[in-house]
Amino acid sequence: MCGVVGIAAIKDRVVPERERLSRMVSAIRHRGPDDEGYFVAPGIGLGHARLSIIDVAGGKQPIHNEDKSIWICYNGEVFNYIELREDLVKRGHSFYTSTDTEVIVHLYEEFGLDFVHKLNGQFAIALWDSNRQRLVLVRDRVGILPLYYANDGDNLVFSSEAKGLLASGYVKAELDPASLDDLLTFWCPVAPKTIFKGVQQVRPGEMVVLESGALTTRQYWDWEYPDDNEFLRGEPQSLAEELESLLGDATRIRLRADVPVGAYLSGGLDSSSLVALIQKQELSDLRTFSIAFESKAHDESGYQSELSSHLNTQHSSIRCSQDDIADKFINSVWHGESPILRTAPVPMNLLSGLVRQNDFKVVLTGEGADEVLGGYDIFKEAKVREFWARNADSSWRPMLLQRLYPYLDFSGQRNQAYLRKFFGDGFDTVDQLTFAHQPRWNMTSQIKMFYSDDFKASVVQDAPARFEAAANASWPAWKRFNRWEYVEAKTILPGYILSSQGDRMLMANSVEGRFPYLDHRVIEFARKLPPKLKMRGMCEKYLLKRAMQDSLPESITRRTKQPYRAPNAEALAAASGFDEMAELLSPTNVANAGYFDPDKVTMLLNKAKRTKTLGERDNMAFVGILSTQAWHRLFVEGRNERHRIAS
Amino acid sequence: MASELQTQVRAFILENYLFTDDESALGPDESLLDRGIVDSTGMLEIIMFIEDELGVQVADEEMIPENLDSVNRIAAFVSRKK
Numbered sequence: 001m002c003g004v005v006g007i008a009a010i011k012d013r014v015v016p017e018r019e020r021l022s023r024m025v026s027a028i029r030h031r032g033p034d035d036e037g038y039f040v041a042p043g044i045g046l047g048h049a050r051l052s053i054i055d056v057a058g059g060k061q062p063i064h065n066e067d068k069s070i071w072i073c074y075n076g077e078v079f080n081y082i083e084l085r086e087d088l089v090k091r092g093h094s095f096y097t098s099t100d101t102e103v104i105v106h107l108y109e110e111f112g113l114d115f116v117h118k119l120n121g122q123f124a125i126a127l128w129d130s131n132r133q134r135l136v137l138v139r140d141r142v143g144i145l146p147l148y149y150a151n152d153g154d155n156l157v158f159s160s161e162a163k164g165l166l167a168s169g170y171v172k173a174e175l176d177p178a179s180l181d182d183l184l185t186f187w188c189p190v191a192p193k194t195i196f197k198g199v200q201q202v203r204p205g206e207m208v209v210l211e212s213g214a215l216t217t218r219q220y221w222d223w224e225y226p227d228d229n230e231f232l233r234g235e236p237q238s239l240a241e242e243l244e245s246l247l248g249d250a251t252r253i254r255l256r257a258d259v260p261v262g263a264y265l266s267g268g269l270d271s272s273s274l275v276a277l278i279q280k281q282e283l284s285d286l287r288t289f290s291i292a293f294e295s296k297a298h299d300e301s302g303y304q305s306e307l308s309s310h311l312n313t314q315h316s317s318i319r320c321s322q323d324d325i326a327d328k329f330i331n332s333v334w335h336g337e338s339p340i341l342r343t344a345p346v347p348m349n350l351l352s353g354l355v356r357q358n359d360f361k362v363v364l365t366g367e368g369a370d371e372v373l374g375g376y377d378i379f380k381e382a383k384v385r386e387f388w389a390r391n392a393d394s395s396w397r398p399m400l401l402q403r404l405y406p407y408l409d410f411s412g413q414r415n416q417a418y419l420r421k422f423f424g425d426g427f428d429t430v431d432q433l434t435f436a437h438q439p440r441w442n443m444t445s446q447i448k449m450f451y452s453d454d455f456k457a458s459v460v461q462d463a464p465a466r467f468e469a470a471a472n473a474s475w476p477a478w479k480r481f482n483r484w485e486y487v488e489a490k491t492i493l494p495g496y497i498l499s500s501q502g503d504r505m506l507m508a509n510s511v512e513g514r515f516p517y518l519d520h521r522v523i524e525f526a527r528k529l530p531p532k533l534k535m536r537g538m539c540e541k542y543l544l545k546r547a548m549q550d551s552l553p554e555s556i557t558r559r560t561k562q563p564y565r566a567p568n569a570e571a572l573a574a575a576s577g578f579d580e581m582a583e584l585l586s587p588t589n590v591a592n593a594g595y596f597d598p599d600k601v602t603m604l605l606n607k608a609k610r611t612k613t614l615g616e617r618d619n620m621a622f623v624g625i626l627s628t629q630a631w632h633r634l635f636v637e638g639r640n641e642r643h644r645i646a647s
Numbered sequence: 648m649a650s651e652l653q654t655q656v657r658a659f660i661l662e663n664y665l666f667t668d669d670e671s672a673l674g675p676d677e678s679l680l681d682r683g684i685v686d687s688t689g690m691l692e693i694i695m696f697i698e699d700e701l702g703v704q705v706a707d708e709e710m711i712p713e714n715l716d717s718v719n720r721i722a723a724f725v726s727r728k729k
Contacts, residue, residue: 387695394707400691532700537663537692 002061003031003049003160003507004073004126004147007168008135009042010156010213016045020168025049027167027644028160030335031075031507037061039071044128044135048073051510053257053362054081059099065109066094069130072105075160076123076145077514079253084118108136116207116220120253120520124160124202134211141221142368142518143191143204143494146503150199156210161504162196162337166635171199173635175628177459180339180595184447184624185463186437187341188495190470195338195631204494221520222472223489224527225482231530236546239533243525244277244547250519251277254364261514262287262355263364265315266564267303269541269548269556270366270375274516275311276551278364288313289355289363291347294321295567303556310553318354320347322567326575330630334643335508336500337635339628341444341620344566348505356509367502368517371485371493372526374534375541377563380404381423382436382484383535389427398423403538433475434464436484437491447621450596450604467491481531569622573608584629593632596625649675652701653722659696660718664689675719680712690715697721703728 005024007016018040025036025047032049039046039062048061054077062071078084081100084107089095093106100121107115108127113136122144127136137158139147149158150171157168165171176197179189192200202208205221232239251274255261263278265271265288278286288308292301301317308315325346332346333339355363370376381404388397398419402408408419422439429435441464448461471490475483498515506513516522526534529543536542545557572578583589585605587598608614608622634640649657657673664684665672679685685693693715694705703725705714714724 383695387691387698390698390704391707396691396707396710400688400695403688403692537659537696537699539663 002051002075003028003164004075004124005047005159005164005168006073006126006135006157007045007170008128008156008158008210009044010151010154010210010215013042013133015040015042016155018045021045021047023167023169024157024159024164027163030510031160033510035060037073039064039073039128041128041130043133044071044130046071046073046126046128051361051512053077053259053512055097055099056258058097059101061101063097063099063101063105065105070105070108071128071130072101072108072125074101074104074123074125074127075147076121076125076140077254077256077512078103078119078121078123079256079514079519080118080120082256113207113209113218122515122518126158132211134209137202137208137210138220139202139204139206141205141520142489142498142523144498144503144513144515144518146499147202148194148196148199149202149208151215156215162194162199162635165196165199171196173638174198175595175632175636177455178463180628181448181459181461182463183339183341185441185445186467186491186495187444188338188492188500190463190467190491191494196635223486223523224472224474225478225486226528227477228479230528232525232528236533236543239529240543240547243522243543246519246522246525247273247516247547248277248280250516250522251364252281254514254516254519255281255283257362259361260287260359261362261364262289262358262360263313264288264351264366264513265290265304265307265313266366267300267307267556268366268562268564269545269552269559270369270517272307272311272366272552272556273369273544273548274364274366275307275313276548277516279311279313280551286311286313287358287360288315289351289358289360290315290317291351292317292319293347293566294319295571298565298567300562303559306553307556316354316358318350320350320566322571323575323577324350325567325571326577326581329572329581329627330634331508331643332505333627333630334634334640336504337631338500339624339631340496340500341447341624341627342566343568343571343623344564345501345505347566348501349508352506352509352511355511361510362512362514363506364514364516366517367497367513368493368515369541369544371489371497372517372523373541373544374481374485374531375561376488377404377540377561378436378440378488379481379484379535380538380540381439383481383538385423385427385435385439386430386480388424389430392424392427400538431480433468433471433483434487435480437487438464443617444620446617447624450600450621450625452591452594452597455595479531481535482527485527569608569614569619570612572623572626573605581626581630584626584633589629589633590625593629593636595628595632601625650722650726652725653718655701656721656725657718659700660684660693663692673718676717678712678716680716693721697725701725 032051034052035050078100081103124145124147125138174197182189191203290304293299590598
């Protein structure tokens, strides 16, 4: 993967300063330590930090077309570039590299702005068409790769990470209150918002065009679901075979690289299926990587060893302690550029470090299967609540929640009343878009009680209403299960899973992740599957299990899903290096940042220190407030030298 | 000869609780509770299946072994309700 930056003059044709571009590239150099390159002309400046993966010797960017009228800087991979190139050569285009990057340039020449529909991959593209004086910024369909921009009226500046924008001198780091309110509802700001005031992100599946001083946006792809009569009607077995075949091809083209490719192997169904699919490509000596936890509650190393042996891979694992989580926490906020509500991204930072230490630059990961093929517990929870809502007075129906949360106690009227209050709320909203997510959002929003009075006054707390107002207008025609999938795909998937826990933790160590389950052909097939083939009763990812049952041991296909979690607040509070972090939560520092109430934060800190196990809400509040304070120090105060050197 | 309803119910139970497609693993009149195939929450999953896929709603007072404790009892119950 790589990093892109650029400056486009909006009103005139000023030549951007090369020095300014160079500072921007330096700020994101961890994304591409192998090389850098620039293109500067009246009205435009492009910069690139390169991680060399395809055409290692000849792929220096920016890259241009035959007459040098079109230039591109790009971060990502177009996996079907070989087929696209063959077609373009037949159409008369000449290539001077063997990169996927150059394919995009010629595709644009051939198809104009529709070029993007031809791409199968993950990308953040900045393309300059000097004939039309047109800048095109595009991000891949689901938001695997980031692309930020800011517009001060004179210049449009853009960068793979906010760090690049801050280094341009055109953007000042300031927290956007509405985005923090999003984050303390959905776990992330919803695109195009970012936590930085005045900084937007290109939405997943969106194209932003600057031409003749006008900025326009166009959604070229979106998560959409069928009406009742448009679902696939085949037999489950034949659909399972079709799914396996599609996933096989999505995996095959993601193994294309001029450097070795490895894979993450968590021990769950998704990564195990993926590794089994890779092995069907008959690679020799496949390397797999995983995290093991000291904490038994989080550790999956037994399954990882079993799978590595079953699938015949050469496996490396890194053991993560609570001290490791504390040690890498602030560095992970630096790379993630956002507050987080769980520590789960931190071990992913350690894991990509392990990959890099083993001289690998590329890994395939199983991320995305839960969103595309019906895996999340929140979908199960919503199914039970929907089941219960059909007879809200039933005393039996809520007990199905025990399948999901075995520790729930249904004995006694008081417990029943409590559970009814928590899970039985909102039965009248069962047809609403946000039915599945509302209980989670309500719980997460409780962190807002820590807001300082001034901050509370500065923010309108209407995140769910804003989300619904911006949602795809077709949603009322979709099945309920599809609505729940949509909400997940528009919030946490791009804003947290693929970002805070995905690209940013991979790029912290200059490693590229590739995501076969997010191949758009797989998504477009899966969205036409009847929901009961995704989650059959309470069995998640039913069709994937059926497709993979002959390739994996039963212990994996029959295994109850274990969500990926890492030790949270209690680990941070108990870690030997915690004192330095606790200082971020001192009354003075909390008051200076201004977001949270210092007295309440002190009480929360004391509770975390004296309690071995904080509840879910307090845990999220602790990690969320600590990471917001760290974000403030790193970006607003600019105290980040240690991390800049580290990167 | 098993009805389509019996076949659907049996296939769901075989796949989800006995992890097999071998029909001989479960007789049509065998008690799901006595054989330990489902527990009380497992029974609720079967009810969810009945409602979602067979299109019949189950009232609280109908959640009794006489209606739900074997393939044949479930199929008969669903037929009556349809």
